[in-house]
Amino acid sequence: MDILLVGGLLLLVMMLLLSGGVWIAMTLAICGWVGQAFFTSTSPGNNLFSAFWESNASWELAALPLFIWMGEILFRTRLSEEMFEGLRPWLNRVPGRLMHTTILGCGIFGSVSGSSAATCATISKVALPELVKRGYSEKIALGSLATAGTLGILIPPSITMVVYAVAADASIIRIFLAGFLPGFLLMALFSGYIMWWSLRHPDQVPPPDAPSSWREKFRQSGSLIPCAVLIVFIVWVLVAGYATATECAAYGVAGSLAIAWWGGSLTWQNFWEGLMGTTRTSCMIMFILAGAAFLTKTMAFTGIPRELAEWVNHMNLSPFSLIAVLTVVYLVLGTALDGISMIVLTSAVVLPMIQKAGFDLVWFGIFIVLLVEIAEVTPPVGFNLFVLQNMTGKDSNTVARAALPFFGCLVACIVLITVFPQIVTILPNLVMGAEK
Secondary structure, eight states: OOHHHHHHHHHHHHHHHHHTTOOHHHHHHHHHHHHHHHHSSSOHHHHHHHHHHHHHSOTGGGHHHHHHHHHHHHHHSTHHHHHHHHHHHHHTTSTTGGGHHHHHHHHHHHHHHOOHHHHHHHHHHHHHHHHHHTTOOHHHHHHHHHHHGGGGGTSSSOHHHHHHHHHHTOOHHHHHHHHHHHHHHHHHHHHHHHHHHHHHOGGGSOOOOOOOOHHHHHHHGGGHHHHHHHHHHHHHHHHTTSSOHHHHHHHHHHHHHHHHHHTTOOOHHHHHHHHHHHHHHHHHHHHHHHHHHHHHHHHHHHTHHHHHHHHHHTTOOOHHHHHHHHHHHHHHHHTTSOHHHHHHHHHHHHHHHHHHTTOOHHHHHHHHHHHHHHHHTSTTSOHHHHHHHHHHOOOHHHHHHHHHHHHHHHHHHHHHHHHOTHHHHHHHHHHHOOOO
16 A cells, blocks of 8 residues: 555544544554554554653653643742742833743743743743733643743753754754754744734733833842842753753752752642653653654554655755755645654655755755754644643643644745855854854
8 A cells, every 4th residue: 555545544543533632642652553553564562662652651751740840839829920020121112021030931931941842831831820820811821822932942951952963963962952943933933923913902901000210120030039040040051061950950940949949938848749740741642652652653663754755855856846856745744753763764764865055054954953952843743732731721722723823934034044054054144153
């Protein structure tokens, strides 16, 4: 049977199961089982157990529940409320006001965690209840959190970037440096849309507070100091190389507990509730990761990603036509694969095509990361959609519709770096010199 037809059948099975209300992780696992049992000669049972174990028995993944616990501590004590109170006077005259905290929070936290899931889950736990409580649009908050959560894999350090650098035999530091300006550009696009939307819908944004003096602003921002010091410390020890992302997550939890205890808002009840909330969210994410890992094995055994890449290679396209077709191919793959798997399974065929077309491999790495970000919010298997669905009780399609305008910002960012590749290459060339 044609391999691409097999991919279409598996996608149909996935859609039917999801529309029938089957658990997300179970849907992914069932699709993987069907693909291996009927379209390969491998044993799905053995691969199922190995995929589930390998996807969760990871030292790097230990950072996920720790960062989520940090968010639970901030959410269940007064720290999150104090953070928003401290930011409010500075954003009072900016259209959208506190809505921008979702973008700022995801950008800062993403640079620490390096994980899209951890960024989305943690900032959502802190920001969403506060924004809804203060009268901001829940739809815009959901959309911005789903897409800004993907900044965790664009703003260095990023596991996805490391995997690409290894696959492309490129400099990891050069690719890390290349991610900063596109990351800031994307944050600016997200915030720009929030400002435009707020000016169009002033009735859905709380009115501004009375103007305050600089002295009053600094006084109200005093509550930001403990959390700001904690975030700066975590970023510093990570960038300086004194700690791994997992160790930084542990520092974040310890620091959050210490600040909450010092402020008198930590009790045994909210400590226990936070621990149980962390357990539920972490298990949900890890279960989905396990199902996705098994489906990824199925994709590898059937050869669907490689077949797609070979199909593109045989089309003999012009450079920009090649980029356009690869965009479509990676978006299709993103409906069923995680970003790392997309890179690993296609790099052997795609990277020689890119080099032959004359594109810079560092630039293409950022291009791929942006496509992976889009895949995180693309139904039916957009991972950030699942995270927010399970955290808020909203249907994933509702979250996807809310994220649609911000999805457009991601597309605009891809267009901008394609038309102006210097956005990606200028910083690594300034710091490390131009590649010869």
